[in-house]
Amino acid sequence: MLHDTAPAVRLDAVEVAYGAASAVGPVTGIFERGQLHAIVGPNGAGKSSLLGALAGHLPAAGCITIASDLRDRIGWLPQRTQIDRSFPIQVDDFAALGLWPRIGAFGAVGVPHRRAIDGALTRLGLQGLQRRLIGELSTGQFQRLLFARLCLQDARLLLLDEPFTALDERTATDMLALLHEWQREGRTVIAVLHEHAVVHDHFTNMLLLARQPMAWGAPAEALTADAWQHAQACMASHQRMAEVAA
């Protein structure tokens, strides 16, 4: 029986495919709890597909085991470009969606909830913007709002898809501080990232993918120039095989 010393996530021969085309796998390994894990790799390496499978958004072959105490406490940060910001919803109402696991779809947002929402927005530097429409926010402000929603969700396992892409430095710095705070609180973060410097400076573990795991470990040892070149060569070879098969 799994208990709270079990790894946050265990993968046994996990594979994700779109129709007949394999996107990633087989992947076998563990994500320890309470750590900041990065998934890196060249374009098309399967990073988002693997993360989507961990979140339960994509079907996967093999076995994904989420620790029993974390299964209902998963937070998901999608890529910003996947969200339709033309939907007319206010900042505070959007943040309130993070409370959904606690108050349910039809529960009323009461005074304590409003206080929690204001607290989360203030924590993320969005005070005073409660009544703005999400489409009126800057890229950085919208990313802060997505993190505010995650804070309200109080998730213990956070799956983040490219959280720092196209962010200004100030916002990225503030979000990284939040990730470290989450780690101090014992939360587990698994993030798809393209920024190797961020991985080296802030993350405790790293999985390098090129459709399959190429390296897995502490960034200083695992995310080397050689490993990256090897991953790029593997992706080029996948590409050539796909072109031949087409």
Ligand SMILES: Nc1ncnc2c1ncn2[C@@H]1O[C@H](COP(=O)(O)OP(=O)(O)OP(=O)(O)O)[C@@H](O)[C@H]1O
């Ligand atoms: N919805 C989809 N339908 C079909 N194939 C897909 C789909 N999404 C991704 N793929 C394919 O799966 C493979 C892995 O894609 P994925 O997006 O997981 O890679 P990635 O490492 O996240 O890439 P990037 O860094 O470019 O975002 C690619 O060959 C991609 O074309």
